[in-house]
Amino acid sequence: MKPDSTPDSVITFTQRKSELHKLTRRQLLKRSVAIGGSMVVGGGFVAASSATWALEVQSGEPSMMATLVQMARDIYPHDQFGDELYVAAVKGHDEKAAADAPFKQFLEEGVGTLNTLAQDQGYKHYLNVGWEAERTAILKSIEDSEFFQTIRGGLVVGLYNQEAVWDLLGYEGSSFEKGGYLERGFDDIQWV
Amino acid sequence: MAAPFDVNDNSVVVIIGTGAGGGTLANELAQKGISVVALEAGGRHLPQDYLNNEWPSFSQLAWTDMRTTSGDWRVAKDFPNLPAWIVKAVGGSTVHWAGASLRLQEHEFRARTEYGDLDGANLLDWPVTLKDLEPYYDKAEDKMGVTRTNGIPGLPGNNNFKVMKAGADKLGYKNCHTGRMAINSEPRDGRPACQQLGFCFQGCKMGAKWSTAYTEIPKGELTGNLEVRENAHVLKINHDNNGKVSGVVYQDLEGNQFEQKARVVCVAGNSIESPRILLNSASSLFSDGLANSSGQVGRNYMRHMTGSVYAAFDKPVNMYRGTTMAGIITDESVNNPDRGFVGGYEMETLSIGVPFMAAFLNPGAWGREFSAAMDTYQNMAGMWLVGEDMPQESNGITLSDEKDQFDMPAANVHFDDHPNDVAMRNHAYQQGMALYDSVGATQTYPTPPYPSTHNLGTLRMSRDAKDGVVNGFGQSHDIDNLFVSDGSQFTTGGAENPTLTIVSLAIRQADYIEKQMNERTI
Ligand SMILES: Cc1cc2nc3c(=O)[nH]c(=O)nc-3n(C[C@H](O)[C@H](O)[C@H](O)COP(=O)(O)OP(=O)(O)OC[C@H]3O[C@@H](n4cnc5c(N)ncnc54)[C@H](O)[C@@H]3O)c2cc1C
Numbered sequence: 001m002k003p004d005s006t007p008d009s010v011i012t013f014t015q016r017k018s019e020l021h022k023l024t025r026r027q028l029l030k031r032s033v034a035i036g037g038s039m040v041v042g043g044g045f046v047a048a049s050s051a052t053w054a055l056e057v058q059s060g061e062p063s064m065m066a067t068l069v070q071m072a073r074d075i076y077p078h079d080q081f082g083d084e085l086y087v088a089a090v091k092g093h094d095e096k097a098a099a100d101a102p103f104k105q106f107l108e109e110g111v112g113t114l115n116t117l118a119q120d121q122g123y124k125h126y127l128n129v130g131w132e133a134e135r136t137a138i139l140k141s142i143e144d145s146e147f148f149q150t151i152r153g154g155l156v157v158g159l160y161n162q163e164a165v166w167d168l169l170g171y172e173g174s175s176f177e178k179g180g181y182l183e184r185g186f187d188d189i190q191w192v
Numbered sequence: 193m194a195a196p197f198d199v200n201d202n203s204v205v206v207i208i209g210t211g212a213g214g215g216t217l218a219n220e221l222a223q224k225g226i227s228v229v230a231l232e233a234g235g236r237h238l239p240q241d242y243l244n245n246e247w248p249s250f251s252q253l254a255w256t257d258m259r260t261t262s263g264d265w266r267v268a269k270d271f272p273n274l275p276a277w278i279v280k281a282v283g284g285s286t287v288h289w290a291g292a293s294l295r296l297q298e299h300e301f302r303a304r305t306e307y308g309d310l311d312g313a314n315l316l317d318w319p320v321t322l323k324d325l326e327p328y329y330d331k332a333e334d335k336m337g338v339t340r341t342n343g344i345p346g347l348p349g350n351n352n353f354k355v356m357k358a359g360a361d362k363l364g365y366k367n368c369h370t371g372r373m374a375i376n377s378e379p380r381d382g383r384p385a386c387q388q389l390g391f392c393f394q395g396c397k398m399g400a401k402w403s404t405a406y407t408e409i410p411k412g413e414l415t416g417n418l419e420v421r422e423n424a425h426v427l428k429i430n431h432d433n434n435g436k437v438s439g440v441v442y443q444d445l446e447g448n449q450f451e452q453k454a455r456v457v458c459v460a461g462n463s464i465e466s467p468r469i470l471l472n473s474a475s476s477l478f479s480d481g482l483a484n485s486s487g488q489v490g491r492n493y494m495r496h497m498t499g500s501v502y503a504a505f506d507k508p509v510n511m512y513r514g515t516t517m518a519g520i521i522t523d524e525s526v527n528n529p530d531r532g533f534v535g536g537y538e539m540e541t542l543s544i545g546v547p548f549m550a551a552f553l554n555p556g557a558w559g560r561e562f563s564a565a566m567d568t569y570q571n572m573a574g575m576w577l578v579g580e581d582m583p584q585e586s587n588g589i590t591l592s593d594e595k596d597q598f599d600m601p602a603a604n605v606h607f608d609d610h611p612n613d614v615a616m617r618n619h620a621y622q623q624g625m626a627l628y629d630s631v632g633a634t635q636t637y638p639t640p641p642y643p644s645t646h647n648l649g650t651l652r653m654s655r656d657a658k659d660g661v662v663n664g665f666g667q668s669h670d671i672d673n674l675f676v677s678d679g680s681q682f683t684t685g686g687a688e689n690p691t692l693t694i695v696s697l698a699i700r701q702a703d704y705i706e707k708q709m710n711e712r713t714i
């Protein structure tokens with residue numbers, strides 16, 4: 001995930017365009033801390049509070065994408081993975097939703113359900129739910145829904161088929177162009 | 193007459209499918225001077241085209257046409273439209289296969305006698321004995337260049353094997369080595385030695401692994417007696433008024449349909465497609481489908497008892513480096529009913545990359561337990577457990593309500609585990625986990641069966657015409673000039689990976705077809 005523009009201008013842009021989230025950068029950062037995630041949400045964009053990445057949301061309400069990114073992390077939590085890997089994994093849903101109104105509605109309803117369930121627990125949104133275990137309990141309760149299965153199913157390939165993820169998990173991938181592993185450690189372990 | 197052949201040439205043998213069975217048979221017949229047209233649903237992909245990348249390779253090679261599933265197996269829930277992992281390309285599943293090449297054991301040809309009458313199992317002895325097949329096993333091992341036969345050295349052990357071997361020693365297993373593999377440990381038959389790429393399942397880019405795609409097929413074509421028609425998807429087999437098969441109807445990529453006339457037809461589309469073709473060929477004369485007077489077409493589907501154990505250690509293993517399956521323990525492959533089940537199983541090294549691990553380690557699972565397991569990837573070792581499953585009459589292939597892109601009823605694959613399969617799998621899991629525990633595993637992951645790679649038994653051999661579909665040479669009991677030439681013929685599955693047996697049967701069948709043609713009985 002490459003930011004579409006420099007992080008600061010993203011956030012400035014966010015401030016300017018956003019009707020719903022009229023927040024200063026400081027407030028944005030504070031808010032992101034408050035929700036326990038690493039994202040700030042603004043009109044048209046989802047961005048990292050760390051300013052390392054930003055996604056221009058194509059299908060509408062950015063908080064929906066922000067929720068999907070958090071949901072993705074909660075489904076397959078890898079604390080050493082930056083948000084950009086989860087963003088890349090769910091980006092396809094945004095692209096599809098931009099071209100496919102029923103699918104967009106399907107996502108909105110799914111995210112709406114998550115938020116409603118969060119409200120039942122006394123939180124404002126899914127993104128505000130404090131501990132992973134609490135969010136996981138919410139997800140568990142909708143585990144059999146088409147919405148959950150669509151997001152989870154998409155992640156299996158969307159998340160784990162990224163070369164950056166392979167690097168982090170220690171999988172070296174394609175080897176033919178490097179002459180295979182014959183001279184590169186196919187039998188190098190000494191500990192057994 | 194030399195290839196290519198006219199569609200109206202009714203002197204040819206038509207073979208449907210070019211995998212382990214069909215590809216081998218095509219070359220064997222061509223070498224004997226017999227004219228062969230091989231119809232292959234997929235295209236031709238050769239080593240330069242193969243991809244060291246699991247999902248793109250899967251898209252390139254795997255059979256993804258519509259199929260449906262039913263039964264209590266987990267695959268029906270997790271992969272409802274992917275019951276099996278089969279290649280649709282010239283070379284069939286020998287493009288994907290890992291190369292493990294084992295002979296069936298003597299008692300496994302006599303499963304009914306050896307195991308007795310098991311409730312719910314439709315066991316039968318083969319009409320063929322190990323002794324009948326031995327000369328053909330010899331030929332197949334030579335043809336395929338199987339290591340540890342014909343003076344061919346074993347492959348070197350990779351990291352995954354080292355862990356297996358250490359555990360095998362700890363558990364007191366006596367028979368653990370780097371396998372009998374149809375992978376060159378040294379250059380042979382114009383193909384180089386294995387470079388330990390670790391992508392055996394994705395098609396061997398070195399060509400070190402035997403596959404009909406670049407061994408049997410081009411050798412057959414070189415004789416001028418074999419024409420392989422690619423992207424030729426067979427829809428049905430026609431017969432004449434005398435009930436002899438007379439031609440094969442297929443469709444090309446543009447949607448044009450042709451009928452290739454035939455003197456003999458050999459079906460080798462793998463154990464799911466072969467019965468589907470026969471069922472789809474029902475006519476007024478054969479209202480239950482071709483060769484189905486026994487009612488056994490599509491029944492007794494076997495997929496081997498399978499499962500995997502992956503284990504995490506506190507140090508890296510990098511199991512994915514090097515040959516995927518060059519490691520085996522054969523101690524559990526005996527029939528010892530004291531273990532609580534009949535038949536036996538093999539333990540074989542196995543590794544899959546991160547993309548497939550995510551999909552297959554525990555399909556449907558999510559949350560921290562799953563991702564923590566994925567986090568151990570680099571420190572994982574893995575093995576596959578493959579054993580004899582029980583033929584059951586109710587397991588099998590029927591025509592589905594769903595249609596494929598040709599508007600043909602798709603195959604529905606129904607499978608319920610037999611209690612013997614479950615008992616064997618549990619035993620195998622325990623042994624696999626104990627093995628890794630003995631070398632210091634910090635976690636073990638008993639992994640459920642993948643979509644079937646060993647598809648067997650749906651057009652089985654039988655001595656008596658009422659018990660099966662073909663005789664000991666794969667010839668239909670009902671129709672003399674119709675043969676089955678793939679894994680569908682297996683009467684029972686044995687514990688061993690099936691391909692060496694499929695190839696041996698094809699070589700033997702070629703001799704038989706030649707003789708019958710010469711004697712003009714077909
Ligand atoms: C990942 C993987 C690993 C494996 N590893 C091993 C191993 O180590 N050892 C082992 O013994 N076995 C292994 N196997 C199994 C082995 O590949 C199969 O048992 C063997 O290839 C089956 O041979 P077959 O002739 O029955 O069918 P296939 O080899 O599958 O050939 C069938 C062919 O028929 C074609 N076909 C089907 N329907 C039609 C139609 N209607 N018209 C035209 N053509 C059609 C298909 O496209 C295909 O090319 C493995 C399989 C897989 C998938």
Ligand code: SF4
Pocket residue numbers: 180375385386387388389390391392393395396397398399400401514515516
């Ligand atoms: S490990 Fe050997 S057999 Fe497997 S793909 Fe590589 S070269 Fe081929």
